[in-house]
Amino acid sequence: NAGVTQTPKFQVLKTGQSMTLQCAQDMNHEYMSWYRQDPGMGLRLIHYSVGAGITDQGEVPNGYNVSRSTTEDFPLRLLSAAPSQTSVYFCASSYIGIDQPQHFGDGTRLSIL
């Protein structure tokens, strides 16, 4: 059982480059989300989705795009990377329901030079 899989694990980009962080889950979870973790800031929600074809913004959405064409996949796109987007990114999934705990991927460590 793979759970939530994030790729890549590490990435270095130059300012202005674009890239997509991949997230896939095999638990048939309806809810998927992206967080970024910065020192002293905890985890902040970027975007989330409650099902295929439905996405919405979280706390810090600027500079990021998402789409949800299938239940399994929820990629996060950086359109024009900026140094402020240097962070560790976590993808999470869960069943719908406010009591459902999130299952997290192992994270992607992204550095923007």
Add this chain to the structure above:
Amino acid sequence: AQKVTQAQTEISVVEKEDVTLDCVYETRDTTYYLFWYKQPPSGELVFLIRRNSFDEQNEISGRYSWNFQKSTSSFNFTITASQVVDSAVYFCALKGGGANSKLTFGKGITLSVRP
């Protein structure tokens, strides 16, 4: 708006000491859920416990225990007889009762357990 405050940023204890990690939350919802997650040095996030707003019973799981008090809006986590393997960052999180409610995390507490 909902908020989670973890006022302690770093705690250092010697192995076998008991340690309590504090969590204070704010929400206007009458139905909500509280969570604790552990992030060991390897970086992954591990779910520890979930508690709903209607259940104020304390919970014990081995050396871990949780004290939920609605009167003080607190959901504190105690590790008894701490071990080096307990060294990690611990996050408290809150999810409100609305259909589109989001999970709000505190800033985390870094716990170091020294041998």
